[in-house]
Each structure stands twice: as structure tokens, then as C-alpha cells.
Amino acid sequence: MDLAYGPEYEAFRQEVRDFIAKHRDKASRRNEWQRLLMAHGYAARTIPKEYGGYGAEPDILKSRIIAEEFASARVPMGIANQGISMLVPTLLELGTEEQKRKWIEPTLKGEIVWCQGYSEPGSGSDLASLQTKAVEDGDDFVINGQKIWTSTAQAADMIFCLVRTEPDKPKHEGISYLIFSMKTPGIEVRPLVTMTGLAEFNEVFFTDVRVPKKDIVAGRGQGWYVANATLKHERGMLGDPNQAGSRLKEIVALMQEETVDGERLIDNPLYRDRLLQLQARVHAMQFHGLRLLTASAKKEDPGIARLIVKLQGCELNHQLAALAIDALGEIGVLYGQSPHLRAWGTWQHRYMFDLGLIIGGGTAQIQKNIISERGLGMPREPKLAKDNAEPKLEKA
Amino acid sequence: MEFGLSEDQRLMQDSVDRTLEKVSSLERVRKSAAAHEAYAADIRAALVDLGVPGIVVPEDEGGMGLKLLDAALIAEALGRHVAPVPFIGTAVMAPLALMGAGSPAQQRAFLPKLAGGEAVAGIAISERGAGAREGAGVTASNGKLNGKALFVLDFGGADVFVVGDRTGGLHLVWGDAAGLKKTQLTTIDLTRSIGELDFHNVEAEPLVSGDAQATTRRMLDAGRVMLAADTLGAGWRMIEKAVDYAKERKQFGRVIGSFQAVKHMCAEMAAELEPGRSLVWYAAHAFDEIPAESSLMAAHAKAHLSEVGRFVARTATEVHGGMGFTDLLGLHYWFKRIGLNRQLLGSPERVRHDAAVLQGWAAD
Numbered sequence: 001m002d003l004a005y006g007p008e009y010e011a012f013r014q015e016v017r018d019f020i021a022k023h024r025d026k027a028s029r030r031n032e033w034q035r036l037l038m039a040h041g042y043a044a045r046t047i048p049k050e051y052g053g054y055g056a057e058p059d060i061l062k063s064r065i066i067a068e069e070f071a072s073a074r075v076p077m078g079i080a081n082q083g084i085s086m087l088v089p090t091l092l093e094l095g096t097e098e099q100k101r102k103w104i105e106p107t108l109k110g111e112i113v114w115c116q117g118y119s120e121p122g123s124g125s126d127l128a129s130l131q132t133k134a135v136e137d138g139d140d141f142v143i144n145g146q147k148i149w150t151s152t153a154q155a156a157d158m159i160f161c162l163v164r165t166e167p168d169k170p171k172h173e174g175i176s177y178l179i180f181s182m183k184t185p186g187i188e189v190r191p192l193v194t195m196t197g198l199a200e201f202n203e204v205f206f207t208d209v210r211v212p213k214k215d216i217v218a219g220r221g222q223g224w225y226v227a228n229a230t231l232k233h234e235r236g237m238l239g240d241p242n243q244a245g246s247r248l249k250e251i252v253a254l255m256q257e258e259t260v261d262g263e264r265l266i267d268n269p270l271y272r273d274r275l276l277q278l279q280a281r282v283h284a285m286q287f288h289g290l291r292l293l294t295a296s297a298k299k300e301d302p303g304i305a306r307l308i309v310k311l312q313g314c315e316l317n318h319q320l321a322a323l324a325i326d327a328l329g330e331i332g333v334l335y336g337q338s339p340h341l342r343a344w345g346t347w348q349h350r351y352m353f354d355l356g357l358i359i360g361g362g363t364a365q366i367q368k369n370i371i372s373e374r375g376l377g378m379p380r381e382p383k384l385a386k387d388n389a390e391p392k393l394e395k396a
Numbered sequence: 397m398e399f400g401l402s403e404d405q406r407l408m409q410d411s412v413d414r415t416l417e418k419v420s421s422l423e424r425v426r427k428s429a430a431a432h433e434a435y436a437a438d439i440r441a442a443l444v445d446l447g448v449p450g451i452v453v454p455e456d457e458g459g460m461g462l463k464l465l466d467a468a469l470i471a472e473a474l475g476r477h478v479a480p481v482p483f484i485g486t487a488v489m490a491p492l493a494l495m496g497a498g499s500p501a502q503q504r505a506f507l508p509k510l511a512g513g514e515a516v517a518g519i520a521i522s523e524r525g526a527g528a529r530e531g532a533g534v535t536a537s538n539g540k541l542n543g544k545a546l547f548v549l550d551f552g553g554a555d556v557f558v559v560g561d562r563t564g565g566l567h568l569v570w571g572d573a574a575g576l577k578k579t580q581l582t583t584i585d586l587t588r589s590i591g592e593l594d595f596h597n598v599e600a601e602p603l604v605s606g607d608a609q610a611t612t613r614r615m616l617d618a619g620r621v622m623l624a625a626d627t628l629g630a631g632w633r634m635i636e637k638a639v640d641y642a643k644e645r646k647q648f649g650r651v652i653g654s655f656q657a658v659k660h661m662c663a664e665m666a667a668e669l670e671p672g673r674s675l676v677w678y679a680a681h682a683f684d685e686i687p688a689e690s691s692l693m694a695a696h697a698k699a700h701l702s703e704v705g706r707f708v709a710r711t712a713t714e715v716h717g718g719m720g721f722t723d724l725l726g727l728h729y730w731f732k733r734i735g736l737n738r739q740l741l742g743s744p745e746r747v748r749h750d751a752a753v754l755q756g757w758a759a760d
């Protein structure tokens with residue numbers, strides 16, 4: 001156990017601080033900020049230079065220092081959209097040279113926005129049962145079907161999408177991973193308004209959408225394995241303890257400022273006790289993050305310790321928002337443009353949005369299946385009789 | 397930066413664990429509990445052979461000179477095996493009392509004996525950690541103690557007691573001192589001995605060479621981390637027992653571990669408890685290396701592990717069905733160990749209040 005970073009890293013920390021102090025006024029211009037961060041290696045840090053990254057050796061301590069300093073200075077980190085967090089690592093791992101050169105750099109710069117076309121109306125948790133079909137026709141695949149819950153599809157330039165190309169194969173082996181433009185003829189996007197009041201995701205319909213065969217990542221029938229590579233990156237992104245840490249600080253500030261009948265919220269022993277319970281949980285998850293970081297630096301498998309992060313982290317964020325709302329009381333239910341609104345209604349938005357994150361990216365129940373099966377070695381659900389278990393792949 | 401255990405620490409914990417696996421079997425624990433033993437002398441002897449009582453005692457006083465994190469790893473192993481032996485008081489809090497506030501002569505006189513397992517020290521500072529009940533409180537004047545102390549740790553068979561008085565002073569009292577009345581307090585947990593001391597003009601030797609107030613704080617912090625670690629070990633053992641049982645027990649023609657309700661209970665226990673390990677490690681590390689955070693993190697570790705420990709204890713019992721509720725299975729030893737840990741040196745509510753005070757969020 002040694003929590004000191006040592007002189008080399010402290011010097012690096014100072015560099016990051018100096019950078020933030022000098023440039024923080026530019027942070028509101030999103031793409032310009034992103035390019036500046038990339039030029040200094042504070043975004044796209046370990047992506048090879050030939051694909052537009054900074055080309056640094058992976059060093060998780062430096063990555064962590066960057067995250068810590070940006071969080072404590074409250075300046076935004078580099079863009080963390082689905083293209084950067086999920087597609088780029090997938091292409092780096094499994095893409096062709098041409099695909100890497102073409103897509104990675106503009107994605108990193110924020111010039112290309114991607115959406116993730118996995119879920120379908122009939123295939124959510126059971127993603128491998130997906131039905132959207134891609135049939136070979138000359139040099140193209142022709143896609144028909146529907147995706148749903150597709151975040152940012154309304155603004156996306158491109159989609160990475162799972163389609164069924166081999167209907168005769170068992171469900172996991174018949175899927176392919178395609179990347180194509182959202183401007184391709186035959187795509188229709190219908191925004192879906194969520195409980196937050198905003199259209200945070202969409203339905204996406206495909207009617208005879210033609211995608212060149214070369215725009216497949218890895219081989220035909222490999223899509224399930226490609227997708228799992230991406231899901232791994234997505235789950236790492238959800239449940240980040242740094243975010244919980246900064247939210248906790250916001251709640252402390254709120255409870256010290258807000259009063260009810262002239263009494264500060266922090267002086268109310270019931271709210272204060274809830275705050276302290278959550279503070280312990282936030283610390284536990286932060287230290288847990290340090291432990292996982294060390295394990296991955298040493299290339300050790302932390303086992304069950306890693307499997308619990310999405311479940312616990314997302315739940316914790318949700319509970320933090322709940323406390324802020326409860327402490328605010330009636331003021332806590334104000335929303336939209338209401339008078340007396342606090343923090344632009346952030347806490348209610350988070351409370352709702354974080355419930356979405358508990359569901360998205362593998363529901364809490366699916367996480368518990370994973371923890372019990374892979375982490376504790378408990379048996380899988382018994383399979384249904386063959387006829388019921390197999391998805392009917394060929395709907396007329 | 398490295399957040400994890402060293403190879404030495406893993407080996408040390410492993411050897412304690414393997415020893416306890418042999419000597420602290422459920423049958424042995426059951427026997428000890430049934431006989432209301434002060435402690436299981438054979439188990440203690442095996443731990444003495446490993447140097448366990450001297451874990452934090454400096455090497456030149458005959459100990460191992462290790463840190464609180466090392467002690468926490470031992471506490472975890474003791475919790476895992478519900479070991480009926482003194483540890484938190486005699487091996488951790490008493491040495492800290494002597495090192496923090498004892499004179500060189502007092503240290504010389506006691507530390508080697510504690511480290512070598514020749515003496516057991518009980519700890520009477522519950523009033524400072526959990527608050528005074530039943531009119532408890534000890535007054536010191538002219539080298540004599542009067543009053544009473546409840547919930548004394550490592551009580552049974554103690555040769556000497558470290559006693560905190562009402563003004564924050566610390567004293568050593570011989571177990572056979574004249575005017576000292578010792579009463580065993582029977583708790584739910586029969587694997588550890590807890591008692592009451594009544595003082596009638598009892599001869600005491602004050603610990604006056606250091607800051608007794610600050611030392612008491614250190615003892616409390618360390619004790620809280622130890623209790624949290626004990627719960628961590630006991631809790632994980634309960635999860636393992638639940639999982640093993642669920643993989644064997646059949647109902648409706650299948651093992652109950654294939655029912656999702658049961659799987660999810662197990663997953664929730666693991667997900668709740670495992671970050672607690674990171675918190676315990678950090679709190680133990682902070683005790684020695686990050687003084688500014690030491691008391692706060694000890695409080696958080698104690699309160700948090702108490703809460704998740706309670707959830708694990710009841711849930712693991714439920715997974716076992718009626719069998720979980722029986723004396724026969726013995727799961728209740730772990731359940732009760734966790735239950736006692738929760739209240740000792742401050743309930744979660746009280747400990748969280750301490751955490752608030754430490755951060756300036758509440759008045760003392």
C-alpha cells in the first residue's frame with residue numbers, strides 16, 4: 001500500500017494544473033477545447049499518433065491524475081460520447097487499417113458523432129436475439145428492421161449497428177457489426193421523449209438501407225464478439241466513482257447553504273445522517289476504484305471486485321440525487337423554468353436520468369446475473385425446452 | 397501509487413487463515429461458546445506461535461512492528477473463523493495505549509508480555525466510544541479509581557485492564573486488584589468475552605507519559621477499524637456459505653442456486669460487501685500514514701461495514717431457509733459476531749455523528 005504518486009507524477013500533476021489555470025476559459029467551446037486537450041495529451045492520450053491520438057504509453061496513474069485535476073478544478077474532460085468511449089477502442093482492437101485511418105481521428109475531434117444501434121423492440125437484455133436483417137446483394141448489405149433506445153441518433157452522423165447476417169446460425173453466431181452513415185437513404189429517426197422531458201433517445205427504422213460490405217468490423221458472424229468488446233468499455237464508463245465524489249461535494253455545499261425555517265439542512269440530524277451514509281459509500285467506491293486501477297496496472301484479475309462496479313456505482317449516483325431532492329423538500333420538485341428552481345433542476349434530472357443508466361448498458365438485474373454466475377460461480381438459469389429457447393429468426 | 401496488499405501481507409493473512417481453518421473449526425467454536433470460556437486457550441496458543449498478539453508491538457519490544465493494515469488482515473481472518481480469542485483489545489488497543497501514553501518503564505513491563513502472549517489486556521473505554529450507560533464512568537483521584545466501566549473488551553482472562561476515566565485519562569489496573577469487581581456480560585456473541593468492571597478505591601497506575609486524550613482517540617479509531625475488518629471477514633464467510641448451500645440444496649427438482657431470487661440475494665450481498673474491503677484497507681492505511689483522515693475513515697469503515705454486515709448476515713441466513721435458523725448449522729455464530737461488532741465502540745448512528753463532528757458538520 002503506497003498512496004504517494006512520487007516526484008515524476010507530482011510534476012505531471014503540476015503540469016496539468018498549470019494547463020487548466022492557463023486555458024480554462026476556453027472550456028466552453030466544445031470542439032476547440034477537445035482539440036486543445038488532444039494536443040496536450042489530456043484527451044485521446046493513448047491513441048496512436050497515426051490515428052490522430054497523442055500516442056502516449058498507457059499509464060493509468062497519469063490518466064487518473066488528469067481525471068482528478070479536471071474534476072477538482074471543475075473543468076470538463078475531453079468528450080466522452082459513445083463514439084469515443086466505445087467505437088474507437090473497438091476499431092483499435094478489431095478494425096481494418098483503412099477503418100482506423102478513416103474514422104478514429106475525426107471521431108476523437110468531435111467532428112463525427114456516432115450512435116449505438118444495438119437494442120431492438122424485441123431484444124433488450126436478450127440482445128443476441130436481435131432481428132434486424134442484413135442480406136447480401138452485390139457489393140452491399142441491404143438492411144431492414146428497427147432499433148430502439150438509440151441515444152443521440154437524432155444528431156448522429158454515423159451508427160455502429162448490430163444486424164443479423166446469418167439467419168441459419170445459432171443466435172450468437174449470426175450477427176455482424178456494421179458501421180454506416182445516418183444519412184444513408186432508407187433510415188428514419190423518430191425521437192422518443194424520456195421521463196426527463198427531453199428526447200434523449202430514439203427509434204431508428206431501416207428500410208432497404210444499402211451498406212457496402214467493406215463497412216463490416218471483423219468478419220461476418222463475428223458481431224456478437226465485437227459487441228462484447230464494446231460493452232466492456234461501456235460498463236467501465238458507467239458508475240464512475242469520481243462523478244459520485246463531485247456530486248457529494250455539491251450536496252454538502254447545498255446542505256450548508258439551504259435553510260428550512262432558518263435551520264441549515266446540514267444541521268438537521270436526519271438529513272445529515274443520510275449524507276454521512278452516502279459519504280461512506282462514495283469513499284468505499286473511490287478506494288475500490290484505486291484498487292481496480294492497481295490491479296489493472298499489475299495485470300491482475302480483480303475478479304468479482306470489477307463485476308460489481310456498474311451496479312453499485314449507478315445505484316450510488318441515483319441515491320445521491322435522491323438525497324439532494326429530499327433535502328430540498330418541496331423546492332426539490334421544481335422543474336423546467338420554475339421560479340425558486342435550484343441548480344437548473346439538475347437534481348431531478350439526474351435522479352431520473354440515473355435511473356435510465358441503471359437500466360441501460362445492462363440492467364441491474366442482468367448485472368446481478370453476471371455477478372452471481374461469473375463472480376460467485378452459481379448456475380445459469382436452466383434453459384427452456386429447445387423450441388421455446390431459440391429465437392424465431394426468420395419472421396416472414 | 398499502489399492500492400493493494402503486498403506479497404508479505406497476503407502470505408501473512410494466508411498463514412493466519414490456514415491456521416484458524418485447522419484450530420478454530422465450528423465444533424471448537426461451539427464448544428467454547430457452550431462452556432462460556434474466557435477464550436479458547438488452544439486457538440490462542442496457535443496464534444501466539446504465529447506472533448499474532450505482537451502484530452503492532454515494536455520489534456525491540458518483542459513484537460512484529462507491523463501496521464494497522466496488517467492487524468486488520470488478522471481481524472478479518474478472526475471474523476472469518478469466528479475465533480473465540482482476545483485480539484482487538486490485547487493485541488491492538490492496549491499496545492497503542494502503552495505506546496501512546498505509557499512511560500518507557502511501563503512499555504518495557506507490558507509490551508513484551510502482551511506481544512509474547514504471556515499476558516492479556518482488556519480495554520475499558522466503551523464510554524468514550526459508545527457513550528455512558530447505566531451510570532457508567534470512572535473517576536480517578538489519588539491513584540485510586542472509583543465507578544464502573546461497561547462493555548470491557550477482551551474481558552475474560554485479562555491480566556490487566558486499560559481503563560479510561562471521565563476526564564480522558566488512561567490507567568492500568570491489575571486484574572486481581574483489591575476492590576475490583578468483575579462481572580461477565582453475556583451478549584448474543586459467545587465467541588468474545590465482554591464484561592463490566594466495578595471499582596471501589598482500586599489501585600491504578602496512570603499512563604502519563606503522552607497525551608492520554610489523543611491516545612484514547614487513536615485506540616478508538618484502531619478498534620473501530622478492527623471491528624469493521626472482523627465484520628468483513630465474517631460477512632464474506634457467510635456469503636460463501638450461502639453460495640455453497642445454494643449450489644447443493646435442491647427444491648422443485650433443481651438446485652436453489654439456479655433460482656434467480658436466490659442468485660440475486662447472493663449477488664447483492666457480494667456487491668454490497670466487497671467495496672467495504674477497499675474502505676477497510678484505506679482506513680487502516682490512513683491510521684498510520686494519513687493522520688488527517690484517520691479518525692474520519694475509521695468512523696466510516698465502522699459504520700459502513702456495520703450496515704452492510706447486517707444486510708449480509710440476515711440475507712445469508714435466509715438463503716439457508718429453516719436450516720439457517722437452527723443452532724445445528726452454526727451460521728448464527730457469524731450472525732451474532734456481526735451483530736456485536738455493530739454496537740461495540742459506537743453504533744453506526746453514533747459513529748456517523750462522530751464523522752459529522754470531525755468534519756465540522758455538527759457540534760460535539
Ligand SMILES: Cc1cc2nc3c(=O)[nH]c(=O)nc-3n(C[C@H](O)[C@H](O)[C@H](O)COP(=O)(O)OP(=O)(O)OC[C@H]3O[C@@H](n4cnc5c(N)ncnc54)[C@H](O)[C@@H]3O)c2cc1C
Pocket residue numbers: 115116117118119121123124125126148149150151152201355356357359360361362363364365366369656
Ligand atoms: C438511458 C438509456 C440509454 C440507452 N441507450 C442505448 C443506446 O444508445 N443504444 C442501444 O442500443 N441501447 C440503448 N439503451 C437500451 C438498453 O441497453 C436496454 O434498455 C437494456 O439493455 C434493457 O433492455 P430492455 O429495455 O429491452 O428491457 P428488458 O430486457 O425487457 O428488461 C425489462 C426488465 O426485465 C428484466 N430482465 C430481462 N431479462 C432478465 C433476465 N435474464 N434476468 C432477470 N431480469 C431480466 C430487466 O432487468 C428489466 O428489469 C438505452 C437504455 C436507456 C435506459
